[in-house]
Amino acid sequence: MTVDHPQRRSPLAHLTAELAATPVGVSLSEVPFLTQLNLRVDPLGRAARAVEEALGATLPTAANTAVAAGDLDVLWLGPDEWLLVAPEGRQESLEKSLRQAIGTEHGAVVDLSAHRTTVELSGALARDLLAKGCSLDLHPAVFTTGSCAQLPLAQAPVLLLARDSEMPRYWLLVRTSFAPYVAAWLLDACVEYAASGP
Amino acid sequence: MQLIPCPWCGPRDEVEFHYGGAAHVAYPEDPQSLTDEDWARYVFFRDNPKGPFAERWCHTASCRRWFNAIRDTATHQVLAVYRMDEAKPVTS
Numbered sequence A: 001m002t003v004d005h006p007q008r009r010s011p012l013a014h015l016t017a018e019l020a021a022t023p024v025g026v027s028l029s030e031v032p033f034l035t036q037l038n039l040r041v042d043p044l045g046r047a048a049r050a051v052e053e054a055l056g057a058t059l060p061t062a063a064n065t066a067v068a069a070g071d072l073d074v075l076w077l078g079p080d081e082w083l084l085v086a087p088e089g090r091q092e093s094l095e096k097s098l099r100q101a102i103g104t105e106h107g108a109v110v111d112l113s114a115h116r117t118t119v120e121l122s123g124a125l126a127r128d129l130l131a132k133g134c135s136l137d138l139h140p141a142v143f144t145t146g147s148c149a150q151l152p153l154a155q156a157p158v159l160l161l162a163r164d165s166e167m168p169r170y171w172l173l174v175r176t177s178f179a180p181y182v183a184a185w186l187l188d189a190c191v192e193y194a195a196s197g198p
Numbered sequence B: 001m002q003l004i005p006c007p008w009c010g011p012r013d014e015v016e017f018h019y020g021g022a023a024h025v026a027y028p029e030d031p032q033s034l035t036d037e038d039w040a041r042y043v044f045f046r047d048n049p050k051g052p053f054a055e056r057w058c059h060t061a062s063c064r065r066w067f068n069a070i071r072d073t074a075t076h077q078v079l080a081v082y083r084m085d086e087a088k089p090v091t092s
């Protein structure tokens, strides 16, 4: 008798084909299994400086902005709260180095990698598509590259990151249980572009 | 839809916020000495003005910070927002 090893499935694995078949002007794909750590620390304290040294990145203090350092993104979630996003499989080493940096100072590190999956949305119509589901000003002069925002998209809470606002490319970090709904909403919202496409 | 300006995040849709009642209601200095009537007054009794009113709001769907706002209860216009550690601004 053989025993199948359990295989990890991403929340949107069953929609890969649908996401790949969007009309011209919109590209959708899942970026599964990203490392996501929530960090809480006093931005003015010693621990924050030690964390920055360990990460090789500054913790952004301007609201709703993110900084990138290599393949690590640091997203502002609140005045003393950040989300660190890195490629798959980095949670253990990253968490360890953060805990070492914080030491006995006041702070918290929580591994949230399984909490959300990520949808990459790009293309000339990406901004129009998002605008159907939220009231945020997405103009590239306002929601610039490196801006992030937590907000309801079609009533589902998402964390939106503008990886490029000029050649629109966004990351939508969506809770696992909301991901199929948000993906279905995005697919439905871009149906009309198939008719009006070039 | 009304936009409420979060002191951290800037103008956002009202559905992202939760209301927290009147602001600047000080906790009793000597709770032990309060009568039931004093407690009732502290817990339940609030001003109900027509016009500017200082309120607590929480930006629940985003930065999750509590802040204060002065809102005109007749027009719903938000006249000022300020962080918890900031003094109540003067609005005319």
Ligand SMILES: [Zn+2]
Pocket: B006, B007, B008, B009, B010, B059, B062, B063, B064, B065
């Ligand atoms: Zn906010």
